[in-house]
Ligand SMILES: Nc1ncnc2c1ncn2[C@@H]1O[C@H](COP(=O)(O)OP(=O)(O)OP(=O)(O)O)[C@@H](O)[C@H]1O
């Protein structure tokens with residue numbers, strides 16, 4: 266059996282053609298030489314710098330990187346919830362200076378209003394934008410159908426599972442018709458099986474809706490399953506270490522987890538995110554001893 270793993274940069278003609286089509290679409294979000302420092306002079310801490318990225322219409326971008334490399338800070342700036350200390354973020358060519366309905370957000374923690382029904386949660390943003398109750402109700406129902414929760418429109422958040430709550434959060438974000446959906450580890454708190462279901466739900470929704478997605482995750486397999494391009498960040502200071510065009514063709518399925526393209530991508534992601542830490546000296550007794558029983562063998 267030949268176990269040689271191909272180069273992850275080797276794209277099949279169909280996948281290469283898809284990337285060519287994506288590149289020809291307009292840029293929705295442009296992140297230009299972005300930098301974020303925390304603290305005052307004396308003790309500044311660079312969360313990240315030199316981050317540049319153009320995201321094209323309907324592209325699905327995943328950002329991965331070790332804890333503390335600045336992923337959440339980066340998307341808080343894109344969302345307009347925080348300010349950069351250098352560089353710029355442009356949405357459809359206009360500088361982002363604060364939050365707006367053109368960016369939908371879904372976070373890891375459940376953020377639904379517990380005192381409102383599922384439908385009222387989705388209607389909230391629509392009414393804030395001036396839609397009358399009848400229109401907001403019917404649009405909210407359509408979005409709930411889209412995420413498969415039409416039957417739960419009158420339920421309250423505490424009556425839903427974690428996965429269902431996140432589906433409502435996605436419906437609520439999409440109901441505002443954002444240009445870009447920004448998701449910060451939205452499935453990280455879910456069990457493994459629900460997480461897989463949510464990933465495939467998200468791909469089905471994305472197939473039907475003209476929306477661009479910027480998705481943060483710790484999970485390499487999640488990024489490999491979802492993304493067109495994967496932005497790999499490194500820490501201290503946070504910065505982009507590699508942009509990877511996902512060689513796995515669409516439509517994606519669990520069966521692809523055994524294909525050569527998938528394994529080549531996974532191997533590269535592992536190499537970048539989990540570099541080897543063992544030194545080969547692990548067989549020797551360690552210097553730090555917790556007992557003194559005199560049974561040393563070396
Ligand atoms: N409000 C803040 N004040 C000071 N430092 C901050 C603040 N927010 C974030 N940081 C620092 O910025 C860096 C990036 O944090 P951030 O939360 O963006 O990382 P992350 O990549 O999202 O991590 P994780 O994977 O754990 O969610 C960290 O070193 C963090 O301590």
Ligand SMILES: [Mg+2]
Nearest residue numbers: 336337338449
């Ligand atoms: Mg984070």
